[in-house]
Amino acid sequence: MSEPILEMTDVSKRYRTAGGFGRGRKGFLAVDGVSLHVERGEALGLVGESGSGKSTLARMANGLVVPTSGTVRTDGQDIARLGRRGLRRLRRNVAMVFQDPLASLNPRQTVRQTLENVFRAHGETTSTAELVALLESVGLGADYLGRYPHEASGGQLQRVAVARALALKPDLIIADEPTSALDVSVRAQILNLLADLQRDQGISFLHVSHDLAVIRLYSDRVAVMQRGRIVETGPSDEIFRSPQHPCTRALVEATPEAELPA
Amino acid sequence: MIVYIARRMVTAVFMLLAIAFVTIALFFGASKDPARAMCGKPCPPETRAKVSAYMQTDQSAVWQYTEFVKGLFVGRTYGEGAQQVHCDAPCFGYSFPNRSDVTTLIAERLPVTLSLAFGAAVLCLVVGIGLGALSAIRKGGIVDRFSTGFAMFGLSVPTFLVGLLVLQVFGFMLNALPYSGFVSFSESPTDWAWHLIGPWMVLSFILAAGYIRVTRTQLLNELSADHLVAMTARGASTRQVNRHAVRGVMVPVVAMFALDVTALLGGSVIAEKVFSLHGLGDLLLSGVNESDLSIVVGVTLFSAFLIIVGNLIADLLMPLLDPRIRRA
Amino acid sequence: MPDPVLQVEDLCVSFTSGGVTADVVRDLSVRLDGGRTLAVVGESGSGKTITGRAIMRLLPRGASARGRIVVAGREMLSADERELRRARGSDVAMVFQDSMSALSPYLDIGAHIAQAVRLHDPSVTRRAARARAVEMLDRVGIPEPAGAVRRFPHEFSGGMRQRAVIAMALVNRPALLIADEPTTALDVTVQAQILALLRELQREYGMAMLLISHDFGVVGRAADDVLVLYAGRQAEYGSLRDIFEQPAHPYTAGLRAATPRLDARLDTGGERTRLRAIPGAPTSLRDAGPGCAFAPRCGLADQVGERCVVEAPLPTVRPTSEGGGPHLAACHLDRLPALKEVAR
Numbered sequence: 001m002s003e004p005i006l007e008m009t010d011v012s013k014r015y016r017t018a019g020g021f022g023r024g025r026k027g028f029l030a031v032d033g034v035s036l037h038v039e040r041g042e043a044l045g046l047v048g049e050s051g052s053g054k055s056t057l058a059r060m061a062n063g064l065v066v067p068t069s070g071t072v073r074t075d076g077q078d079i080a081r082l083g084r085r086g087l088r089r090l091r092r093n094v095a096m097v098f099q100d101p102l103a104s105l106n107p108r109q110t111v112r113q114t115l116e117n118v119f120r121a122h123g124e125t126t127s128t129a130e131l132v133a134l135l136e137s138v139g140l141g142a143d144y145l146g147r148y149p150h151e152a153s154g155g156q157l158q159r160v161a162v163a164r165a166l167a168l169k170p171d172l173i174i175a176d177e178p179t180s181a182l183d184v185s186v187r188a189q190i191l192n193l194l195a196d197l198q199r200d201q202g203i204s205f206l207h208v209s210h211d212l213a214v215i216r217l218y219s220d221r222v223a224v225m226q227r228g229r230i231v232e233t234g235p236s237d238e239i240f241r242s243p244q245h246p247c248t249r250a251l252v253e254a255t256p257e258a259e260l261p262a
Numbered sequence: 263m264i265v266y267i268a269r270r271m272v273t274a275v276f277m278l279l280a281i282a283f284v285t286i287a288l289f290f291g292a293s294k295d296p297a298r299a300m301c302g303k304p305c306p307p308e309t310r311a312k313v314s315a316y317m318q319t320d321q322s323a324v325w326q327y328t329e330f331v332k333g334l335f336v337g338r339t340y341g342e343g344a345q346q347v348h349c350d351a352p353c354f355g356y357s358f359p360n361r362s363d364v365t366t367l368i369a370e371r372l373p374v375t376l377s378l379a380f381g382a383a384v385l386c387l388v389v390g391i392g393l394g395a396l397s398a399i400r401k402g403g404i405v406d407r408f409s410t411g412f413a414m415f416g417l418s419v420p421t422f423l424v425g426l427l428v429l430q431v432f433g434f435m436l437n438a439l440p441y442s443g444f445v446s447f448s449e450s451p452t453d454w455a456w457h458l459i460g461p462w463m464v465l466s467f468i469l470a471a472g473y474i475r476v477t478r479t480q481l482l483n484e485l486s487a488d489h490l491v492a493m494t495a496r497g498a499s500t501r502q503v504n505r506h507a508v509r510g511v512m513v514p515v516v517a518m519f520a521l522d523v524t525a526l527l528g529g530s531v532i533a534e535k536v537f538s539l540h541g542l543g544d545l546l547l548s549g550v551n552e553s554d555l556s557i558v559v560g561v562t563l564f565s566a567f568l569i570i571v572g573n574l575i576a577d578l579l580m581p582l583l584d585p586r587i588r589r590a
Numbered sequence: 591m592p593d594p595v596l597q598v599e600d601l602c603v604s605f606t607s608g609g610v611t612a613d614v615v616r617d618l619s620v621r622l623d624g625g626r627t628l629a630v631v632g633e634s635g636s637g638k639t640i641t642g643r644a645i646m647r648l649l650p651r652g653a654s655a656r657g658r659i660v661v662a663g664r665e666m667l668s669a670d671e672r673e674l675r676r677a678r679g680s681d682v683a684m685v686f687q688d689s690m691s692a693l694s695p696y697l698d699i700g701a702h703i704a705q706a707v708r709l710h711d712p713s714v715t716r717r718a719a720r721a722r723a724v725e726m727l728d729r730v731g732i733p734e735p736a737g738a739v740r741r742f743p744h745e746f747s748g749g750m751r752q753r754a755v756i757a758m759a760l761v762n763r764p765a766l767l768i769a770d771e772p773t774t775a776l777d778v779t780v781q782a783q784i785l786a787l788l789r790e791l792q793r794e795y796g797m798a799m800l801l802i803s804h805d806f807g808v809v810g811r812a813a814d815d816v817l818v819l820y821a822g823r824q825a826e827y828g829s830l831r832d833i834f835e836q837p838a839h840p841y842t843a844g845l846r847a848a849t850p851r852l853d854a855r856l857d858t859g860g861e862r863t864r865l866r867a868i869p870g871a872p873t874s875l876r877d878a879g880p881g882c883a884f885a886p887r888c889g890l891a892d893q894v895g896e897r898c899v900v901e902a903p904l905p906t907v908r909p910t911s912e913g914g915g916p917h918l919a920a921c922h923l924d925r926l927p928a929l930k931e932v933a934r
Binding site: 211255 | 633634748777778779781782785804805806807808810811844845848849850851852863864865866867868869871872887
């Protein structure tokens, strides 16, 4: 079996809290000794309540946040030893999709410029045909190339953000609450799109969400985070059928079912 | 709280000492020889050297700095015998061109600058907050459009131009205002105000621009804030809601004002020059022109001190106005 | 039949900007009795929030409402400023989505609640009003209420802050509570607690609740009846059971099918279930044509044909389950086919 696309070993992140001299020296431990891996072609769901450290953990996976201790390996390589160039190569391999598409896209750039910039940042050129193909792979027509972010709806923008993530053919996409800012009827479109990418292109996913129902449907495995630690991991069917840790159980019980109360 | 103030004060002292050093170093780096100005028209080299030694300007910047700091604690004596001058501790230096120690000079000039700052501050607050509030309440109305233009103009036009314009229009053309001079408040309050209206107008015109903009944007933010909608939803009247909105405006205005007013107290070089007022700004300018180290250092330090105090006052006031910045 | 706490008849809300007036809500009628919860469900552009605001006459600048709104016997649209002030916070109160921005950062929690008391009864002393605040905080389950009244909004967690907002809204025992996405900003476990608290207080006070939400999960937990809005119009109205078990509008059915459910994958033998997505994006009334606003996204519009594009459907009566109230849907189709055909 090949090595996992992402492997984090005993990773911690401590933030220093704001305040002048001698204040809060210890800081705040956002992630506390977490080990986690994502296999090739797998979708790993990371769930937890706000403040559980899941976003910090996700950002450490592509070097956006530097861990205080522990190692992060993507594709077998230790991120800490990559250097600036290696880090850039890493970022073509590991792409991110954020929660709020409007905030993550430059309002003064057309979709074409946004996508072209991704190629340019890595010293590559691209053709209109390629860009159109890219947009089509996320279900958007060629007419979106000339549009500005304010000229598209939230769902369309999130498709653009996915297209941007796909541009350099990554092996792993880290999706941080990719659908929680979207309308319910649009949410399913984006989730299905991500699922198709996993199935058809073999892209691995680290899917961060607070919504258990979403994670259940779209992840092969689940890791549950609470106060900076992973308290339970396992295949998603198992976790949700018989949650072991009290935190997981509380989450499962609290998740409202769109069902009539029995 | 007391610990916090004490800590801030200690930091301030070190900051002032650093500023003194930088000023002295810059003075020696850029200035012509101070003795040259003092020794008279025919200036043979030996006289000049003597003058230089007497004024102690022949020494290095580092020496000057240590003497200056020492003078703060034990006072300072220049020259010997009949020509000896003494400056009591805390001594901020002695000005030879003015034949007086710097502390006295600053004390003499302060009333002028104080009067200027006081009036300009009051006027700019009234105009700035007034226009800003009116333009926020009637957004897009005549007042709004007028004051937006006014603010743009005030932010972009240099002080001396406004000063000269005011002088030209009110002083020379309309003959409505005196164009220079200062009458102390104790002498005649009406004459005092009458002579200062011009400079007040100029300074507050420049300053009010910032207050118009801050008040307007802040009040607009506040008026559309959810917590005011929520207050209306609780049954509060528009007047009660507006009164509450003012509070949110006060925070940035106070911060800005604390800095502006102390900067004004440090002297406004240009306004004082244009209206021939002999305040601190004018003193600093003459110090620079006459290569008078003591005055330059003294006035610079005094201004820096005021600005630091202003900052401290603002930092102490803000938590009272906004509980979110209250310290644990 | 007792008088309803809330009666809305033919409500239209329009916005005027740049000399152009456009409706954002059209022909909305609602009836809500004391002790019952009506959920208003919709997405962006549906007009659900603006409807809530219209009931309290809290419309933003440039918006105006026509029709009739009666809250606890008071005509809201014709009421003058004084009458409105008397009604707001006393007959009808509101809980907002974002508890942080709904509270003034400059006042402590006690001052907020005391203000709500004294605005409606100036004879209450400051001290007595703050005592009421402590009582109320205790009632909504905030620990150490005597200390909590002196704390500021930013010193509370999201859940506790929302409890405080509920305390503030309910201190004058309103006949109607409008809760606009009260749990959306909260973690799921806290969400469940807040919903339970709202239900409990509603029962205790016998008040009517208008629960505005986008989430069928929340609706399923708290509502008696459901009103589904699409692009400013009523798409479907019915009892919770009818809406969930026999939806009559393709949008309702599609929305349900697009909502992920925790139990959905239990018996699929490892095969991944996909949600049935509704194509396109929600529109607002302003962008809708003369026909059914949902038609461009509707998988059934082809079956009906031309009519969906040219004629906006009116709500018509649909079959009701036993014991349920009226069930109305605004769709040209009399009967929905099985769920899988609903969305394209």
